[in-house]
Amino acid sequence: MSLADSPIRYPDAASRPLMTRRGWWLVGLNILIPGSAQALAGNRRLGRFGLGATLVLWVLLVVALVTWLVSPAIVYTLASNSVVLWVVAVAAVFYAVLWVVLTFDTLRLVRLVKAVPSARAGIAGLAIVVMTVASGAAAYGAYVATTASGFLSSVFVAGPSEPPVDGRYNILLLGGDAGPDREGLRPDSIRVVSVDSETGQAVTIGLPRDLTNVPFDESSPLRATYPDGYGANGVCDVDVCQLNSIYTEVELKSPELYPDAVAEGSEPGIEAMRDAAEGITGLTIQYYVLIDMAGFQQLIDALGGVTIDVPHDVPIHADETFTTVAEWIPAGEQHLDGYHALWYARSRHGTSDYDRMARQLQLQEAVLAQFNAANVLSKFQDVAAAGSQVVKTDVPQSMLGYFVDLAGKTKELPIVDVPLVPDNGIDPLDPDYELVRQMVQDALVPPTAEPEEG
Template sequence: MTIASPIRHPNTGSRDVMTRRGWWLVVLNLLMPGSAQVLAGNRKLGRFGLITTFVLWILALAVLVTAIVKPMLVVEIFTQTLVLWLVQIALLLYAVLWVVLTLDTLRLVRLVKARPSARAGIAAFAVVLLVAVSGTAAYGAVVAGSARGALSGIFSAAAPQAPIDGRYNIMLLGGDAGPGRDGMRPDSMSVLSIDANTGEAVSIGVPRDLDPVPFSDGSPMKKIYPNGYGYNDTCDVDVCQLNSIYTEVELYKPKLYPDATKENSQPGIEAMRDALEGVTGLKIQYYVLIDMEGFSQLVDALGGVTIDVKEKLPIGGDAQGNGVTGWIYPGVQHMNGYTAQWYARSRESTSDYDRMARQRVLEDAILKQFTPLTVATKFQDIAKAGSQVVKTDIPQSMIGYFADLGMKTRSLQQHNLELVPPTVDPSDPNYTQIHSLVQKSIAPPATPKK
């Protein structure tokens, strides 16, 4: 007689034996899926279940150890489309396997042979575990699918670019369709220059009322506006401002940038890149566009943001202050998406330069909300909102690298250079001076040794 005999060949006439056997089988099915079949049923199915379970445990342990030792490697691996496909398929298959093993375990239990008072408990325990485990695996598959769709929708499939002079320069655009506007235009413009090794970052804020605006060498817009966009009030839209470049190219000159769409960009975005390269003197590798019209969804998905408000700001209203529906009062506030959107948008009673500063504060607050716990617990909402709000040409293959770099950046003090009065006169900008300011900000002179 083997130890498995009471389980594989039980005394079916003893309700006590069959009850204990029933509990043993459902517990074994939980602790080691497939073991119930090896001991009491189809050994081939059981061995398949055990091998699958062991492989799952080994992979989970490997991911856990890697996450502790080198967390950004996990991010890099699990943000790749192929890996997410494999994870989604594997989790779906495991969910199906668990359902099969659990139903087969219930068959092996032979509930009718157990004590009547224990039958409901054994069955309920098995069903609850079935829903919990298979449901978790199925949900994991859904999350993997959502992640794959969101990442593919936001990021580019292009090959990575190398840093230039040891830095990555990223154009940040805050697009705002806004009420009463024909289409979207970028209201917030800046260049984030990041040291590719240390993560040290400099944010260069560019006001929209720079006039004229030069374009980088080789830009098709430079051929049209050799003296700069807006020179002598020359442009093809009603207002010759920096952010009008986006609108003009999108509406009237999209053919200037025929490859923009296939490179996960837009003609207007590429024209803005050429303009900000001309303004800052930096070569910009990537852009990130955040659509403020859907921005509130992202903030709500993150659970809100905490902002220290410095002055009273109106919610709603036009440039004349008509239609104000509420106020944002000074003090530390935890804002929902709607309030945060107006904190960034509000113009009445403050200048464009004040608004630029508020948007920097809001960007920093949002970055602080992107904690691993927040992302893990609210991933579905964040992924859904992110795919509607964020657009970029950063390659998906570089997510892990930039996540690692971002962790370094968060631990350092970020420096800001605002190209606004009194440092810069937007109506008469001196670009030689501006380029010098930019270079000093990203490569400050070394402190003399004492």
């Protein structure tokens, strides 16, 4: 059959059944291979442009899929780059507009008035619905990409990456808890996470906030002020001489000890806490992450709450003095909003600091478990707005892809916890830091069992 005889380009307009079948074919081709309807029945130049754009999109998607299967870290790295995200956003807008143009041009080519009346609504409806879904998804993708770019730029620094030390990345996690009853922010949750740079195996060391006589390495500027440990003999420059007071003292009293902290995406108080954590654990800490506990409440609300198994009734206090109970979070599985989740982490009435550390870790793990793609994308604007207020870190944006890939490996392995508690011989009022460092090393490199003598 010659081109002149083609019922697609040169149909018999007087035949309603033929025009109806032609309409369904054109709409189907536009859905499956955008641009093909124009190439066969309309403006060939527009058709070639649409087909070329479609081919480019398919190639990019196939390349992205193959790359993700072979080396997902590359995809994660590109997806966490602000420039790449803006390129993706522009491309998404381009394809959203292109699909609208091609769909309406296809409907023009269909000539609905020539089709069977009963089929007109179906042909037009299918084309419009698919166009709305495809273009809407592309437009939303552009919005997510631009919002993510802004979020990443506001949270993560543009600095050089740090190499692993002894094959591990060590990260200091601080939960900041400012309140009207205290001067400045004081870390309420202090934890070091050590991750094997190859396997993703993670070891967590929870540091009780009331540790005393905290040692500093010779490289720390605080070593000269506290050669025998922070608060030795009850001497410090704030009201309470314990681990989490170091942040407050340096931030408010002696920020000049760390003159480059702000320029490097940190704070003097955070750098002092890093030095303290290194002195306690014997590890070199490459990065820190500070999570504002009050902002954490906003993040949990943005995610739609968090579900946790409450082991026993936990009180919510009526004031910041933590003395009067206003209500209780009952034991059992509970879905908590941000307010109740924050109090679950902070509550002090009738519990020890170790109980609070356990609840905070439980809450962090529960939030991470619910931090899945579907949940985040459905509430992306609120999550991104909350996240930029919750997190402060010196992790460079260039390392995000690597850490996301490493986190995938970590989730597949059991996390080793190092409990620095009295039951393990760690008295916060008189801690044995040599024992602490030995416990850390044993967790990082478990001793090999000696074979029994036969």
